Each structure stands twice: as C-alpha cells, then as structure tokens.
Amino acid sequence: MGYRIAVVGATGNVGREMLNILAERAFPVDEIAVLASRKSLGTEVSFGDKTLKTKDLDTFDFTGWDMALFAVGSEATKIYAPKAAKAGCVVIDNSSLYRYDADVPLIVPEVNPQAVHGYSKKNIIANPNCSTAQMVVALKPLHDRATIKRVVVSTYQSVSGAGKGGIDELWDQTKSIYNPTDSKPPKQFTKQIAFNVIPHIDVFMDSGETKEEWKMVAETKKIVDPKIKVTATCVRVPVFVGHSEAINIEFEEFLDEDEARDILRESPGIxxxxxxxDGGYVTPIECVGDFATFISRIRQDSTIDNGLNLWCVSDNLRKGAALNAVQIAELLGRECLKKG
Structure with a gap:
C-alpha cells in the first residue's frame, strides 16, 4: 500500500523538485495532490510520466491525506499547516516557521532520524535551512568520532536559494553587463549580484549577524548537539544552483585528516x-541534480590543536530542500506511518 501525498507550493522551484524526487525515488504514492495559490490554479506540473493540474490550496480538505510536503513561505505555512495537521495529515515544512519550536522535530535523516518520533506533538516536522542541512551531514559522523567544540563556516550560496526571482535577477543582470543600454538595477538582492558577491542573506539582527547566519547556529545546535559553538558568515554568490561552504572544525580530541576522510567516505549521504x-575537488556546477553532499579539501588546521578544514558542496534545491523533505517522508513512513 502507498500513501496519499499533497505537495503544497507545487509550481515553485522547490515544489517541482519535490515532485521530481518523489518520482525518481519511487516513493510509494497511491494518490498525489498538487496544490498552489489561486493565482496558479490549473497550472500543469510533472510527476514522473504524468502531468497534473494544481488545485486550490485555500479550499483543499486535508482529511484522509497522510503527508503534506510544504514548499511555501512562512506566511502561507502559518495559515495552512495547522489546518492540515489538525485534519490528521503530517506536515513536512520547508519554511523557517517551525524550525525553532521545541515541540516540532527538525530533521536531517542521516543525522538525527530518531527525532522523527516527536512529530506527533503537533503533527508537523520541520526541514532545516539549506545551508545547515548539507553542513550537518558532514559534521555528524566527525562529531561522533572526536566531539566537535567549535565550527567556523563561510558559505557561498547560490541565487536559487532566493527563489525564482533570484535566478531571474542573476540572468538578467548578466545579460545587461554586455548591453549597457539595458540596465537591470537590483530588486531581489541589495546590490548587483552579477559578477559580484554579497555578504548579506536575510535580515540583519541586533547582534550584527544576519538571520541566515543565526539560523545555521541555532539549527546545528538543535540537530547535532547544543554544546557545539558555531559562527557563520553567509555570502550570496553569482551561481545559479549549488551551495558551497568552507568549514573549519575544532574537536575535543585529535582527528587525523586521513581518518576523517575514511569516516566521511563511509557516511550516508556523502x-x-x-x-x-588540479580539479581534484567538487564545485557547485558539478553537484547540480545529484543527491549527495560532496566533501573535498580535507586537511589539518595546524593553527589549533585539534583542527580540520573541509569544503562542502551540495545542490541546495535537493539536499537543502526537496530531497531532505522526501527523505523525511520516507523515514516517517518506515518508522511511524507504516502501511500494509
């Protein structure tokens, strides 16, 4: 037996990717509903070899549906996720709305699968921020071996993390560089993104951090270990898809780079x-469309007693969003909502 699945926000980048991944991974679906706002009503989306028409999220009845994968913003999630959860449909939410709620598990299946059993408190599971998801996949197996004290991470995040508008702005500005009469001032980003980098993602906080940087700190503590100290600098770069991270890790005990390499090779999702x-590492363009989180440039940090550096790259629309949500659905099905 399969599941009755709803994909909310099915016309967006992440929603479409969720549908692709559900089909690619042969998720056991008996029935699927693709939902969107009224302005996108009737838009066609693909699910495997099928073409589906979107239904109106506002009038949809979640009663009798097993899971709903949400790929809409926090404002819409605030309205519709509680309705779905109250109707008995488990919500897997990609927005930031519930990530820091103590009664909502925040899950990366390779890292903290045991947390899935906490879904029943609110019938909601949160999907972490894209930059956090790939980092904790790399951190967890190393933490299990040598206990991480501190992480310093600098991110190089693609424009697709800002949605379709971010992709369009990079494309339009890049073209306008070669056509000065067709200037494209920034709208999605605070400064020109073409041929530039912007050390600003999400809003600034009183501490001087951006919200994106704060998210990486809070989410790593919730998913991996609250004792880990994390500091982050998050940067938007002119790349369409694929987030990269330079990660410096300080451990409680010494961990040799060769052992770290072996541990990561044996770890799920890596x-x-x-x-x-030359070329013996992975760049964002090479990770697009792949399920894995790629690790390169593993080396000792000789400036501290127990330090390592590594480079981490992943398709942010996949592991950072859609893939992780589908993996949560698979985990939920195996552990909690068994059929047949």
Missing part, C-alpha cells in the same frame, strides 16, 4: 572527492 591535484 561523496568524498578529495585529490590534491
């Missing part, structure tokens, strides 16, 4: 490509 030669 692909190690780490050769000390």
């Amino acid at each position: 692909m190690v490509i780490d050769k000390r030669e």
Whole structure:
C-alpha cells in the first residue's frame, strides 16, 4: 500500500523538485495532490510520466491525506499547516516557521532520524535551512568520532536559494553587463549580484549577524548537539544552483585528516572527492541534480590543536530542500506511518 501525498507550493522551484524526487525515488504514492495559490490554479506540473493540474490550496480538505510536503513561505505555512495537521495529515515544512519550536522535530535523516518520533506533538516536522542541512551531514559522523567544540563556516550560496526571482535577477543582470543600454538595477538582492558577491542573506539582527547566519547556529545546535559553538558568515554568490561552504572544525580530541576522510567516505549521504591535484575537488556546477553532499579539501588546521578544514558542496534545491523533505517522508513512513 502507498500513501496519499499533497505537495503544497507545487509550481515553485522547490515544489517541482519535490515532485521530481518523489518520482525518481519511487516513493510509494497511491494518490498525489498538487496544490498552489489561486493565482496558479490549473497550472500543469510533472510527476514522473504524468502531468497534473494544481488545485486550490485555500479550499483543499486535508482529511484522509497522510503527508503534506510544504514548499511555501512562512506566511502561507502559518495559515495552512495547522489546518492540515489538525485534519490528521503530517506536515513536512520547508519554511523557517517551525524550525525553532521545541515541540516540532527538525530533521536531517542521516543525522538525527530518531527525532522523527516527536512529530506527533503537533503533527508537523520541520526541514532545516539549506545551508545547515548539507553542513550537518558532514559534521555528524566527525562529531561522533572526536566531539566537535567549535565550527567556523563561510558559505557561498547560490541565487536559487532566493527563489525564482533570484535566478531571474542573476540572468538578467548578466545579460545587461554586455548591453549597457539595458540596465537591470537590483530588486531581489541589495546590490548587483552579477559578477559580484554579497555578504548579506536575510535580515540583519541586533547582534550584527544576519538571520541566515543565526539560523545555521541555532539549527546545528538543535540537530547535532547544543554544546557545539558555531559562527557563520553567509555570502550570496553569482551561481545559479549549488551551495558551497568552507568549514573549519575544532574537536575535543585529535582527528587525523586521513581518518576523517575514511569516516566521511563511509557516511550516508556523502561523496568524498578529495585529490590534491588540479580539479581534484567538487564545485557547485558539478553537484547540480545529484543527491549527495560532496566533501573535498580535507586537511589539518595546524593553527589549533585539534583542527580540520573541509569544503562542502551540495545542490541546495535537493539536499537543502526537496530531497531532505522526501527523505523525511520516507523515514516517517518506515518508522511511524507504516502501511500494509
């Protein structure tokens, strides 16, 4: 037996990717509903070899549906997620709305699968921020071996993390560079993104951090270990898809780079490509469309007693959003909502 699944926000980048991944991974679906706002009503989306028409989220009845994968913003989630949860449909939410709620599990299946059993408190499971998701996949197996004290991370985040508007702005500005009469001033971002980098993602907080940087700190503590100290600098770069991170890790005990490489090679969800030669590492363009989180440039940090550096790259629309949501659905099905 399969599940009755609803995908909320099915016409957006992440919603479409959720549908692709559900089909690619042969998720056991008996029935699927694709939901969107009224302005997108009737828009066609693909699910495997099928073409589906979107239904109106505002009037949809979630009663009798097993899971709803939400790929809409926090404002819409605030309205519709409680309705779905109250109707008995488990919500897997990609927005930031419930990530810091103590009664809502925040899950990366390779890292804290046991947390899924906490879904029943509110019938909601939160999907972490895209930049956090790929980082904790790399941190957890190393933490299990040598206990992480502190993480310093600098991110290089693609424009798709800002949605379709971010992709369009990079494309339009890049073209306008070669056509000065067709100027494209920034709208989605605070400064020009084409041929530039912007050290600003989400809003600024009183501490001087941006909200994106704060999210990486809070979410890593919730998912992996509240004792880990994390500091982040999050930067938007002119890349369409794929987030990259330079991660510096300080451990309680010494961990040799060769052992770390072996541990990561054996860890779920990770692909190690780490050769000390030209091109012996992974860049964002090479990770697009892949399920894995790629790790390269593993090396000792000689400036501290127990330090390592590594480079981490992942498709943010997949592991950072849609794939992780589908993996949560798979985990929920195996552990909590067994059919047949």
